[in-house]
Amino acid sequence: xxxxxxxxxxxxxxxxxxxxxxxxxxxxxxxxxxxxxxxxxxxxxxxxxxxxxxxxxxxxxxxxxxxxxxxxxxxxxxxxxxxxxxxxxxxxxxxxxxxxxxxxxxxxxxxxxxxxxxxxxxxxxxxxxxxxxxxxxxxxxxxxxxxxxxxxxxxxxx
Amino acid sequence: xxxxxxxxxxxxxxxxxxxxxxxxxxxxxxxxxxxxxxxxxxxxxxxxxxxxxxxxxxxxxxxxxxxxxxxxxxxxxxxxxxxxxxxxxxxxxxxxxxxxxxxxxxxxxxxxxxxxxxxxxxxxxxxxxxxxxxxxxxxxxxxxxxxxxxxxxxxxxxxxxxxxxxxxxxxxxxxxxxxxxxxxxxxxxxxxxxxxxxxxxxxxxxxxxxxxxxxxxxxxxxxxxxxxxxxxxxxxxxxxxxxxxxxxxxxxxxxxxxxxxxxxxxxxxxxxxxxxxxxxxxxxxxxxxxxxxxxxxxxxxxxxxxxxxxxxxxxxxxxxxxxxxxxxxxxxxxxxxxxxxxxxxxxxxxxxxxxxxxxxxxxxxxxxxxxxxxxxxxxxxxxxxxxxxxxxxxxxxxxxxxxxxxxxxxxxxxxxxxxxxxxxxxxxxxxxxxxxxxxxxxxxxxxxxxxxxxxxxxxxxxxxxxxxxxxxxxxxxxxxxxxxxxxxxxxxxxxxxxxxxxxxxxxxxxxxxxxxxxxxxxxxxxxxxxxxxxxxxxxxxxxxxxxxxxxxxxxxxxxxxxxxxxxxxxxxxxxxxxxxxxxxxxxxxxxxxxxxxxxxxxxxxxxxxxxxxxxxxxxxxxxxxxxxxxxxxxxxxxxxxxxxxxxxxxxxxxxxxxxxxxxxxxxxxxxxxxxxxxxxxxxxxxxxxxxxxxxxxxxxxxxxxxxxxxxxxxxxxxxxxxxxxxxxxxxxxxxxxxxxxxxxxxxxxxxxxxxxxxxxxxxxxxxxxxxxxxxxxxxxxxxxxxxxxx
Numbered sequence: 001x002x003x004x005x006x007x008x009x010x011x012x013x014x015x016x017x018x019x020x021x022x023x024x025x026x027x028x029x030x031x032x033x034x035x036x037x038x039x040x041x042x043x044x045x046x047x048x049x050x051x052x053x054x055x056x057x058x059x060x061x062x063x064x065x066x067x068x069x070x071x072x073x074x075x076x077x078x079x080x081x082x083x084x085x086x087x088x089x090x091x092x093x094x095x096x097x098x099x100x101x102x103x104x105x106x107x108x109x110x111x112x113x114x115x116x117x118x119x120x121x122x123x124x125x126x127x128x129x130x131x132x133x134x135x136x137x138x139x140x141x142x143x144x145x146x147x148x149x150x151x152x153x154x155x156x157x158x
Numbered sequence: 159x160x161x162x163x164x165x166x167x168x169x170x171x172x173x174x175x176x177x178x179x180x181x182x183x184x185x186x187x188x189x190x191x192x193x194x195x196x197x198x199x200x201x202x203x204x205x206x207x208x209x210x211x212x213x214x215x216x217x218x219x220x221x222x223x224x225x226x227x228x229x230x231x232x233x234x235x236x237x238x239x240x241x242x243x244x245x246x247x248x249x250x251x252x253x254x255x256x257x258x259x260x261x262x263x264x265x266x267x268x269x270x271x272x273x274x275x276x277x278x279x280x281x282x283x284x285x286x287x288x289x290x291x292x293x294x295x296x297x298x299x300x301x302x303x304x305x306x307x308x309x310x311x312x313x314x315x316x317x318x319x320x321x322x323x324x325x326x327x328x329x330x331x332x333x334x335x336x337x338x339x340x341x342x343x344x345x346x347x348x349x350x351x352x353x354x355x356x357x358x359x360x361x362x363x364x365x366x367x368x369x370x371x372x373x374x375x376x377x378x379x380x381x382x383x384x385x386x387x388x389x390x391x392x393x394x395x396x397x398x399x400x401x402x403x404x405x406x407x408x409x410x411x412x413x414x415x416x417x418x419x420x421x422x423x424x425x426x427x428x429x430x431x432x433x434x435x436x437x438x439x440x441x442x443x444x445x446x447x448x449x450x451x452x453x454x455x456x457x458x459x460x461x462x463x464x465x466x467x468x469x470x471x472x473x474x475x476x477x478x479x480x481x482x483x484x485x486x487x488x489x490x491x492x493x494x495x496x497x498x499x500x501x502x503x504x505x506x507x508x509x510x511x512x513x514x515x516x517x518x519x520x521x522x523x524x525x526x527x528x529x530x531x532x533x534x535x536x537x538x539x540x541x542x543x544x545x546x547x548x549x550x551x552x553x554x555x556x557x558x559x560x561x562x563x564x565x566x567x568x569x570x571x572x573x574x575x576x577x578x579x580x581x582x583x584x585x586x587x588x589x590x591x592x593x594x595x596x597x598x599x600x601x602x603x604x605x606x607x608x609x610x611x612x613x614x615x616x617x618x619x620x621x622x623x624x625x626x627x628x629x630x631x632x633x634x635x636x637x638x639x640x641x642x643x644x645x646x647x648x649x650x651x652x653x654x655x656x657x658x659x660x661x662x663x664x665x666x667x668x669x670x671x672x673x674x675x676x677x678x679x680x681x682x683x684x685x686x687x688x689x690x691x692x693x694x695x696x697x698x699x700x701x702x703x704x705x706x707x708x709x710x711x712x713x714x715x716x717x718x719x720x721x722x723x724x725x726x727x728x729x730x731x732x733x734x735x736x737x738x739x740x741x742x743x744x745x746x747x748x749x750x751x752x753x754x755x756x757x758x759x760x761x762x763x764x765x766x767x768x769x770x771x772x773x774x775x776x777x778x779x780x781x782x783x784x785x786x787x788x789x790x791x792x793x794x795x796x797x798x799x800x801x802x803x804x805x806x807x808x809x810x811x812x813x814x815x816x817x818x819x820x821x822x823x824x825x826x827x828x829x830x831x832x833x834x835x836x837x838x839x840x841x842x843x844x845x846x847x848x849x850x851x852x853x854x855x856x857x858x859x860x861x862x863x864x865x866x867x868x869x870x871x872x873x874x875x876x877x878x879x880x881x882x883x884x885x886x887x888x889x890x891x892x893x894x895x896x897x898x899x900x901x902x903x904x905x906x907x908x909x910x911x912x913x914x915x916x917x918x919x920x921x922x923x924x925x926x927x928x929x930x931x932x933x934x935x936x937x938x939x940x941x942x943x944x945x946x947x948x
Contacts, residue, residue, distance in 0.1 A: 005324075017217075019216075020216075023252075026252040026254055026287070027252070033218065050518070051480040051481055051517075052481050053484055053485075054518060080409075080445055080452075082441055082444050082448055082481065082482070082485060083401065083405050085445075086401060086441060086442050086445055087402070089441075108169065108173075111213060111216065112209055112245060116241070116245070119248075119282045123285045123314060124286055124320055124321040124324075126317050126351075128313060128317055128347060128351070129313065129346075129350075130346045130347060130393060130403055131346055131392045134347060138310070141275065142237075142275045145237050146237055146241065
């Protein structure tokens, strides 16, 4: 029975640095590095205005460039590539809303936040939330919870 | 001070490093500090240290010492520590690590935590990296959460359940009741999760599928609601209300409607509605339409609906957006067999896409064009394909040539057209054709008896223009050798005849023989052709005699052998020469090689060396393609497959008539089926044997055979060899690079060694292969070779 899902989501910089990696299937560290390398070579070499879909091994690769970052997904053959483009678009919009005009540096210096947002958006390679606002709200509330804790932790003992 | 600054400070320092070495230094220091901190008692900075480690990990540095810290942090009562701990678990632990089991208990506890954000962390982690055991353990918890919790948790529980079902399919039954009731939720996130879960359950279990067919009307209602609803700011994407949910529902309906009339009927109206009401000017709308089309084509829909679907795809083909054109062609490819006529209507646009700049679009267009070739459109479509071939990207050339050949073979309107087409391909892309093209073309040419004159003229012209394309040159040489008399006659109906003298033709062949560009196989063709001409020309036989005798001392062993035997044909067996080299009969394609030898019966006349040439040209032996007199008399470097049997059969008739002497020429040979071989390498179940086929004073031919006794096949096998400086090494193409398991097959490779200085022969062989996902590489030294078979 083919497992229809996203296998991975990678964010690559123009210089080929990895900015975020999410793997939805169990993969060894070595294999991860190999896949990342190959994705970097393939995707960064694409000329502008190319088709956003590639075939690689037995997966479909959907990628989209946003400013200096390439968002790159590996999908099973059965998936709807056009919809995946929309998924990537939505993730970028969520990041943008959270960080305010997000740029690569935001994702570098606040990578944990980028992951937290991703985890409110995709789970196990499937879309978790389709509402534009719900993810942002969840992040805010989680942050409040966190701050409360930190405040408490850093409160002077006297 | 906000502790996050420490993390950001470290990131800044790392980024400030000017060299790789400097970066490594900084990271080593940081890691050492982090390690030290991990060992200390809790001091409120643990989560930040782990976060630092995760950053370092993303840069590619090892971070396994953080695994236990993740486990500890997950167990912490503080939310911020749990958060980073779970993140770390998802990044550093996967189900293959033992440490992942240790978090099962924490997850279990957190699933019932009072804060939904803690629950959510546990659900997310389980849904991303839960192992089968963990899933089995925690499935009842997930089921509970599916039923009684708020929407925020329910949607996460749903996707977690999806993961569980993927890992442990039997647990699907557990989630079926809960998932059914989730369909009545209003929250889109929950609904989406429910649809995904139900899809997963239905795909794995036919009974569940039956059950959920009853839910079709409900799904149709939900879908209708989405399509017809007004603007919803929360879910609107380019005018489409929640395209993500729409697509998933359509996919589920597809699965439910497949092979089922009732379900398909219930869905027909909806699909028509979606198809007509969805605005496809942006990607979101196109995505929904695309899924609709896929659904229509997959279920038992009305023919009108199918036509509508194909038309949508046709419209997509004209879209400016490359992605949409690409998608359209992918879908058309899927239905080209079943709805051939409908797709044919769009052939023009598809063929235009061959000219697109984008490689992915080109590839799709090529596949589809090849699928659309028919007897009716073969001429016009082939023109387009040949045009495409002249400018197509290199990675597509091989595929294009083989596609063209297949199409030509099936639908050629005439033999002349067929030959012309193949010649055109060889001239344009002869380097990218498959190896059996040469024998196939030769066979085709022999059958087109009225066109022999035309063909040889065309090929001669091609040959004098350019001798770099090996496949073309080989066919040209063969033709000239066979039909040279027609060429020299100077008259031709079908085309402008050339006025050539015998010397011109021999010049052309000699150029091929002497050129650096010619491969050994090509040179073999040229030599044989030259020899054949000796019975077709009248004045220059002496020239041929001298060419043949010169090559009697050629360094290339095969060429040498040929020349020596042709020489013998001139000297000792001149009375047989005319018969041996006479025109070949039409090669019957349906008997690919095993009959010709046997049907020879007792007559030497039928055992023409050139005929033998055709028998032994097998796809498995690209480099050794053209064998000759050599193999007729059972010579060295025998191709691995059927030929040993062939050569003995062919041998038979020779000896029964005048051939006894021929045998003596090669000093009496015994073709033993199993020559002695030596095992030179044995490891990981892979065995490499060496056998010497033939040995002379100045060289030898050996065959390396690799077998595999493991359970799984060995792939990517390559053999490399090195020899002492004065020895020349020639490795023929291996028979393959995959060794079947359990010793059920083997890979062989012939190696020719030429040792003119008669030094002591040693050889080093490097064996490289992939076994059970490990790449192995070993080198063996061979100091002594077994004695040859004969």
